[in-house]
Amino acid sequence: MPRFAANLSMMYQEHAFLDRFGAAARDGFKGVEYLFPYEFDAGELAARLREHGLTQALFNAPPGDWAKGERGIAILPGREDEFRRGVETAIRYALALGNKKIHVMAGIVGPDGDRARHRAIYLTNLAYAAGEAAAHELMIVIEPINTRNMPGYFLNRQDDAHQIRREVGAANLKVQFDLYHAQIVEGDLAVKLRQFMPDVGHIQVAGVPDRHEPDEGEVNFSYLMKLIDTLGYDGWVGGEYIPRGKTSDGLAWLKAWS
Template sequence: MPRFAANLSMLYPERPFLERFEAAAADGFDAVEYLFPYEHPAAELAARLRANGLQQVLFNGPPGRWEQGERGLTCLPGREQEFRAGVVEALRYADALGCTRIHMMAGLVPAGASRDQLRPTYVANLRWAAAEAQRSGVKLLIEPINLRDIPGFFLNRQDDAHALVAEIGAANVQVQMDLYHCQIVEGDVAMKIRQYLPTGRVGHFQIAGVPQRHEPDVGEMNYDYLFEVIDELSAQVGWDGWVGCEYRPARGATPGGTSEGLGWLRRWRERSR
């Protein structure tokens, strides 16, 4: 059975962020992920994890000026020092939280620039970051994201992500395979899982229904089948990563709405016994 992590940036929206750890544990999650930890002291987050028996499995590196629309610095020439400072800060949090995966958001393609022009900066930044992260036993993840949710995002396709991982050439740089984004951009999701999971370059999955980004049992994707594919391949190649539940509950911020929408997870747990 895949191991599922609750994404606390999206799930339990009716609760203050720090109360979402307890809610996830009450629903049977063993692990959590979220976008950013930096608004809260690392010691406070670590205490929440310990108190609720949770493992931190993923968060994002600092994205730049998020409120002004920035979505990462990795591909941006002239921002290298800021990028490096963000890596150092992310690794400090990773150490405090016992987290071994950090997603380094690629960033947006500036007006008038091309992806080919930005690629050398992206590769050089990740090579530097990978060397820093290696000393801490941390893996850096890169994620293709669809252009409907984030127009102008630098990285959009699975084949491009895997080509970049090969070019970067660091064993601790892997792909964060978000099946929601993959379906929107490319489709043929099951075959892409079969193509890429055995390579050892997939470090993490994320899921959501398509197109509304609600629960994975809502929309056009057959996640029961995709979970079976992940299970089958995991058994073959020894993959032991996590599947992040990065979706917006269809019931929104209705009290208890996230928990009510977890019927898909309860059914999967039951059939996997």
């Protein structure tokens, strides 16, 4: 079965953030991911990883002003210098934490936004990020996100993401396949996994429709985990979900699929 990483931004919220590393390790996780590391010193986070024998699987590049509703700046005109500084910061953290993958969030586009202009900026920024990351043997991933959880997000579908990947043309630019988001927007998950797996850089799971543990809801994740194995995926699968109660009490899925 795949290797599973706990998303510490959403899971283990009954613990202070730095204590979530130990909690995840005690429950059997070998890897962790989270949204952003920048509130903490990279050395402090690296020490937590070493202490608990964990691998850092993924985190996001700086997203702009999250508190004000920004969800990435890669598509935003006039923010190119800020974007490049964010890429530099993300790479510095990745090198300190030992992870090889950085998620670059696209951003929110308004209903009257010029999608063609945003897309052109996106391609240019992704090419820059991929080039900088390649110098350190790092991967950049982009993720389609559903419009129910994140209204206005620029990138929503797997086929669109892979078209952008092809246009940028960087070998180290891959697509993040969040099965929760994909099920809400487009479904047909098994077919799309078979279609896109060679260029999938990271996978995430959560139960649909309520974003709780992945062993509940409308998706047969047991089947999909076996399929992911069959397709030869050797990366991490992140549990990016909101636990129904205490995180440790809802991990029957981890025991069954590990």
